[in-house]
Every structure is written in structure tokens, then in C-alpha cells.
Amino acid sequence: MDYPLLDEVTGVEALRKLPVEELPELARELRHFMVRSVAKTGGHLSSSLGAVELAIALHYVFNTPYDRIVWDVGHQAYAHKILTGRREGMAKLRMLNGLSGFPKRSESPFDAFGTAHSSTSISAALGMAVAAHLEGEDDRWAIAVIGDGALTGGMAIEALNDAGVWKKGLRLLVIVNDNDCSISPPAGALSKHLAKIVSTRAFNSAREMSKRMMKPIPRLWEVAKLAERQTIGFLSPQSALFSAFDINYYGPVDGHDVESLVSVLKNLREMDRPLVLHVATMKGKGYAPAEADPTLYHGVSPFDPAKGIVKSNAPSKPTYTQVFSRWICDMAAHDKRLYAITPAMREGSGLVEFNRLYPDRYRDVAIAEQHSVTYAAGLACGGMKPVLAIYSTFLQRGLDQLIHDVALQNLPVMLAIDRGGIVGADGATHQGVFDIVELRSVPNMTVMTPSDERETRLMLNTAYFMDAPASVRYPRGKGPGVEAGTDFETIPIGVSKTLRKGSKVAFLGFGAMTGVLKPVAEALDGTLIDMRFVKPIDRDAILEAARTHELIVTAEEGALMGGAGDAVMEVLADAGVVLPVMRFGIPDEFIEQGTQKEIYELLGLTPQAIEARVRERLASLDSEAAEA
Numbered sequence: 114m115d116y117p118l119l120d121e122v123t124g125v126e127a128l129r130k131l132p133v134e135e136l137p138e139l140a141r142e143l144r145h146f147m148v149r150s151v152a153k154t155g156g157h158l159s160s161s162l163g164a165v166e167l168a169i170a171l172h173y174v175f176n177t178p179y180d181r182i183v184w185d186v187g188h189q190a191y192a193h194k195i196l197t198g199r200r201e202g203m204a205k206l207r208m209l210n211g212l213s214g215f216p217k218r219s220e221s222p223f224d225a226f227g228t229a230h231s232s233t234s235i236s237a238a239l240g241m242a243v244a245a246h247l248e249g250e251d252d253r254w255a256i257a258v259i260g261d262g263a264l265t266g267g268m269a270i271e272a273l274n275d276a277g278v279w280k281k282g283l284r285l286l287v288i289v290n291d292n293d294c295s296i297s298p299p300a301g302a303l304s305k306h307l308a309k310i311v312s313t314r315a316f317n318s319a320r321e322m323s324k325r326m327m328k329p330i331p332r333l334w335e336v337a338k339l340a341e342r343q344t345i346g347f348l349s350p351q352s353a354l355f356s357a358f359d360i361n362y363y364g365p366v367d368g369h370d371v372e373s374l375v376s377v378l379k380n381l382r383e384m385d386r387p388l389v390l391h392v393a394t395m396k397g398k399g400y401a402p403a404e405a406d407p408t409l410y411h412g413v414s415p416f417d418p419a420k421g422i423v424k425s426n427a428p429s430k431p432t433y434t435q436v437f438s439r440w441i442c443d444m445a446a447h448d449k450r451l452y453a454i455t456p457a458m459r460e461g462s463g464l465v466e467f468n469r470l471y472p473d474r475y476r477d478v479a480i481a482e483q484h485s486v487t488y489a490a491g492l493a494c495g496g497m498k499p500v501l502a503i504y505s506t507f508l509q510r511g512l513d514q515l516i517h518d519v520a521l522q523n524l525p526v527m528l529a530i531d532r533g534g535i536v537g538a539d540g541a542t543h544q545g546v547f548d549i550v551e552l553r554s555v556p557n558m559t560v561m562t563p564s565d566e567r568e569t570r571l572m573l574n575t576a577y578f579m580d581a582p583a584s585v586r587y588p589r590g591k592g593p594g595v596e597a598g599t600d601f602e603t604i605p606i607g608v609s610k611t612l613r614k615g616s617k618v619a620f621l622g623f624g625a626m627t628g629v630l631k632p633v634a635e636a637l638d639g640t641l642i643d644m645r646f647v648k649p650i651d652r653d654a655i656l657e658a659a660r661t662h663e664l665i666v667t668a669e670e671g672a673l674m675g676g677a678g679d680a681v682m683e684v685l686a687d688a689g690v691v692l693p694v695m696r697f698g699i700p701d702e703f704i705e706q707g708t709q710k711e712i713y714e715l716l717g718l719t720p721q722a723i724e725a726r727v728r729e730r731l732a733s734l735d736s737e738a739a740e741a
């Protein structure tokens with residue numbers, strides 16, 4: 114397909130020159146381009162498809178980048194990227210040195226705020242609006258575009274609470290992009306509140322308009338589509354939620370009627386106080402397979418757009434997530450007290466089957482990591498055995514809750530931490546590199562890092578049967594292919610496992626890095642220890658290794674500073690042992706996107722790179738010894 118209008122729109126100035134009647138056709142071209150482009154690169158497709166008209170209308174009406182748009186999460190911002198001069202860059206979306214999958218301040222002046230973790234947009238936009246006000250820029254708007262899912266995050270509510278105290282003079286516009294969907298179907302009472310507003314108001318008006326509607330309660334976006342084209346004059350505040358914060362609410366409007374959106378936004382732009390505009394959209398809009406299954410097309414790998422995503426039935430090694438998924442179903446059958454929690458990541462965390470089998474012992478708490486941790490603590494107080502399945506990067510949100518609500522009270526909450534280590538295309542915002550550092554300093558906490566699928570199963574069993582806080586963290590993707598087993602066997606707490614005995618160098622592996630160290634230990638005839646536990650760390654094994662070797666090498670998939678290698682050095686220092694130690698892990702910098710393989714190569718975390726550096730160190734130790 115040709116893209117005559119899109120070709121013309123090389124930036125926002127060109128966009129603003131188009132007659133408003135041409136915007137629907139521009140949306141059609143943009144959507145077509147986006148599907149073909151993301152089908153080649155992979156990326157967050159269905160959310161971006163749903164926000165095409167919104168991106169066009171916002172850049173058409175507002176004076177961006179002077180007016181600032183903050184896209185919550187930012188996974189819906191591909192149209193925004195394309196319209197702001199980054200169409201070419203879409204060919205390397207989420208790739209090494211390519212365009213980020215999320216808004217990024219260093220990438221474009223149009224990316225007003227870096228995002229990717231949810232529910233930050235209203236706080237950031239409020240800060241920008243207040244700064245503009247204080248700077249005397251009283252014509253400058255800050256706009257937060259937040260999904261119905263992201264609105265469930267506590268930060269969003271905290272920000273609304275703060276925004277509501279502002280009356281005249283503050284140009285803050287919060288657009289609730291409501292597609293009645295998170296990654297999974299919406300969770301929690303808030304989604305019902307939003308759906309009720311749309312269905313009550315628009316359904317009534319639609320019923321008055323026409324008897325053509327066959328379905329008693331149509332889908333959200335259909336309802337809004339059927340409603341009259343709305344201008345601000347027709348809209349009246351009517352959400353108890355936003356009224357409670359004393360913020361003017363307008364809507365709902367059809368988020369795919371770009372001409373109406375333009376008209377509504379032009380009216381809102383004339384105001385000068387915090388406002389909420391409720392926009393009904395459809396996740397996956399315009400690409401039939403994504404409309405039918407927006408969850409499947411939320412984050413996609415490359416696929417053929419003519420066929421859609423084709424699920425492969427070819428047998429393959431399970432991912433670590435699948436090992437967890439199998440384990441939690443097995444354990445739930447074994448123990449009725451097991452209760453599984455996810456903060457809005459049912460699919461990614463491997464809880465779809467558990468949800469199907471044990472709906473009464475499952476909760477998606479929405480995008481509420483902090484609540485998820487304390488909720489688990491409460492369940493533990495009540496005698497349940499909570500298992501919180503959480504991505505390493507999102508656990509960052511719940512750290513105080515883990516310290517104050519779980520560990521301090523020594524409650525038996527189990528954390529199944531997925532996406533530990535480098536995650537790949539999502540980049541710096543999502544790398545799971547801080548959890549080991551965060552958790553190992555917390556008293557009462559046990560921290561386990563499995564080196565393969567079997568170890569994962571053993572550690573999940575062990576964590577579950579401990580009567581204390583415990584965590585098992587595993588990486589994104591597949592392991593080496595070891596059979597995980599179906600048993601409930603446990604391992605002794607704080608005891609490592611020696612995999613190979615050698616001389617001179619002792620390699621101490623944490624998690625999947627143990628597998629990376631294996632060929633190095635073999636090549637250098639070193640000792641290889643799978644440390645298994647970061648905490649309690651196997652002190653005896655470390656001191657014995659120090660006594661019998663000339664060099665200790667540690668490797669972990671986490672931040673070096675304060676990480677597992679540092680834990681080894683603490684043991685040596687506390688025992689007064691002086692011995693050379695080499696630590697391999699993630700340096701003190703944010704690690705950008707790329708495939709996992711590319712990033713590990715760049716970081717020198719491959720067997721070849723580690724072997725070369727260890728050989729070098731051994732040679733210099735030898736020459737130091739010869740000189741002495």
C-alpha cells in the first residue's frame with residue numbers, strides 16, 4: 114500500500130497543515146504502516162494501534178513539543194514516534210542502537226518524559242504543569258495520556274489527589290485512554306467504574322438514537338462510537354472518581370473519531386485548570402487479529418501480518434516461566450493454602466493455567482506492585498501461603514513493602530521473581546538487575562538463584578516450605594534444557610553445590626551464569642561451584658575455595674555493586690582472607706536494549722570473554738609470583 118498522506122507528514126508542522134477531514138485517512142495509512150513495521154521488528158502492537166487517532170489529534174491541536182505529552186508506560190506511543198519524525202527509525206525499533214520501544218528524553222524533544230513503568234504520567238505532567246506555571250508560561254500545557262490499566266496504579270491516584278488542589282492557572286490535561294483492557298482483561302473495581310460511565314451514558318444516548326443496536330451492552334468503543342459526535346458543550350462532569358478529586362471530568366468520547374477528538378481538544382485547550390478527558394478506544398484497533406485477541410498482540414515477536422501470529426506446536430524446551438507455571442499448579446494441588454498473586458502480569462508470569470484451575474486462589478491485583486506485596490503479607494498473617502509472581506523490574510516498586518510489611522514481621526511470603534537479569538528489547542527500564550542487591554540486604558530474606566530448570570523446581574519447593582520470606586529469581590527465556598521434575602524435593606538452606614573440582618581458580622556461579630562459567634572452568638581446569646544461595650551465602654564453601662585456590666571468580670546476572678560477588682568478598686574480608694577476586698556481572702550503568710545475546714556479548718559475559726580475562730589475570734598472578 115502507498116502512504117501519500119503519511120509521506121507528506123514528515124513532522125508535526127506538516128501534520129498541522131492538513132485539513133481536518135484528511136486526518137481519518139492519515140490514521141488509516143499510519144495504522145497500516147505500523148502493523149507492517151511492527152510485524153518485522155516485534156513490539157507493543159495492540160496498545161499503539163489503539164492510540165493512533167489520539168496521537169494525531171494531540172499533535173494536531175497542541176503546540177508540541179512546547180506543550181508536553183507524557184505517555185504513560187509509553188508502549189502505546191508508536192504513532193507519536195512516527196508523527197514526530199521517527200518513521201525511518203521504526204525499522205530498528207527495540208533493537209541494539211535503534212529506536213527505543215518507549216518514549217525517551219534523549220531520543221526526541223517530543224518525548225517529554227521517559228516512561229515504561231506504569232502510572233507515572235500524571236505525577237510527571239503535574240510537575241511539568243506546575244513548573245510552567247511558576248515560569249510564567251501560562252499558555253503551556255502538560256498532557257498525561259494514561260490507560261485504564263495504568264490508572265489502577267497507586268501513583269496515578271496519588272497524583273490526582275495532588276492535582277485536585279489546583280484550581281485556575283494550571284494547564285494539566287489527563288487523558289484516560291480507556292480500552293477496557295490491561296495486558297490481560299481488566300482487573301479491579303476501577304475498571305468497572307469506568308465501564309459503567311461509558312455504558313450508562315453512551316448506551317442511553319445510543320438507545321435514544323437508534324433501535325438498530327442488537328447487543329444489550331455493546332463493547333466500550335462501539336458504545337462511544339455510536340454516541341453523538343460530542344463537543345465540550347455536550348459533556349458534563351459525571352465521574353464520582355474525578356469529582357472526588359475536584360477535577361473537571363469530560364467524556365466519554367470516541368477515541369477513534371479523530372475529527373471529534375480534534376474538536377474536543379480544541380475546546381479543552383481554551384481552559385486553564387486541571388482536566389480529565391475520558392476517551393474510549395479499542396485495543397488492537399484496525400488489525401482484525403489484534404482486535405480479536407488484544408492480549409496476544411500486546412507484545413509481539415516478528416510475524417507475518419497476512420497470517421497473524423501462528424502458535425507453534427513444535428516441541429521445545431520450556432522457559433523458566435513455564436517451569437514456574439507447572440510448579441505452581443502442582444503445588445496448589447498439593448497444598449490448599451497456596452494463593453497466587455500477580456500485579457497485572459498473568460500471561461508473562463505464567464499464571465494463565467493456575468487462574469483457570471484455581472480461580473478462588475488467584476488474584477490479579479492490577480498494576481499495584483506495592484499493594485501486591487502487602488496483600489501477600491496479610492494473607493500470610495491469615496494462614497495462607499502466598500506466592501507473589503513478579504518481574505524483577507516491577508518488584509522495585511514494592512521494596513519498602515517487602516522490608517516493612519514482610520521481612521520485618523518475618524512472614525512466609527514467597528517471591529517468584531521472573532525476568533531476573535538482562536531482558537532484551539525492552540531495554541534499560543526493564544532490565545532485572547537490581548533485585549539481588551535490593552533483597553540481600555534485607556534481614557530474614559532468603560535469596561535463591563537457580564542455574565537450570567531442575568534447580569528452579571528445587572528452589573521453588575524450598576522457598577515454599579520455608580516458614581519465612583523467600584525468593585527465587587530466574588531469567589527471561591529458556592534454560593539449558595534440564596528436566597525440571599514434578600516432585601516436591603527441597604535443598605538445604607544456604608548450601609552450595611560443587612559441580613567440578615580443579616585447581617588454581619575457583620569459579621563461583623550465581624544463577625544462569627553458572628552455565629556460562631562451566632566451559633571456562635573446564636578449559637582452565639578450575640573448580641566450579643553453583644552457589645545456589647545469595648543469602649544465606651555458603652560461607653564455608655567460599656572460605657574453603659579461598660584456602661585451596663589462588664583466584665576466585667564470581668559471576669552473576671545482576672548489578673555488581675552490592676551484588677552476589679560483593680557478598681563473596683564480604684565473607685573473605687570478614688574472615689581476614691586476602692585473595693584476588695574477579696567479579697563478573699552488570700556494571701554501574703543503565704543497560705540499553707538489544708537481544709539478550711548481544712547485551713551479554715557487549716558486557717563481556719560470555720564464556721570466551723570471561724576465559725580471556727581470567728587467563729590474563731592468571732598470567733599476571735604468575736608473573737607477580739615469579740618476581741617475588
Ligand SMILES: Cc1ncc(C[n+]2csc(CCOP(=O)(O)OP(=O)(O)O)c2C)c(N)n1
Pocket residue numbers: 160163186188189229230231232259260261262263264292294295296396456457458480482507510
Ligand atoms: C509498574 C509496572 N507494572 C507492570 C507493567 C507491565 N505493563 C505494561 S503495559 C501494562 C498494561 C497497561 O494497561 P493500560 O494502561 O490500560 O494500557 P493498554 O495496554 O490497555 O493500552 C502492564 C501491566 C509496567 N509497565 N509497569
Ligand SMILES: CC(=O)[C@@H](O)[C@H](O)COP(=O)(O)O
Pocket residue numbers: 157186188229411412461532536539589
Ligand atoms: C510494556 C511492558 O511493561 C510489558 O508489556 C513488558 O514489555 C512485557 O515484557 P515481557 O515481554 O518480558 O513479558
Ligand SMILES: [Mg+2]
Pocket residue numbers: 260261262263290291292293294295
Ligand atoms: Mg487499557
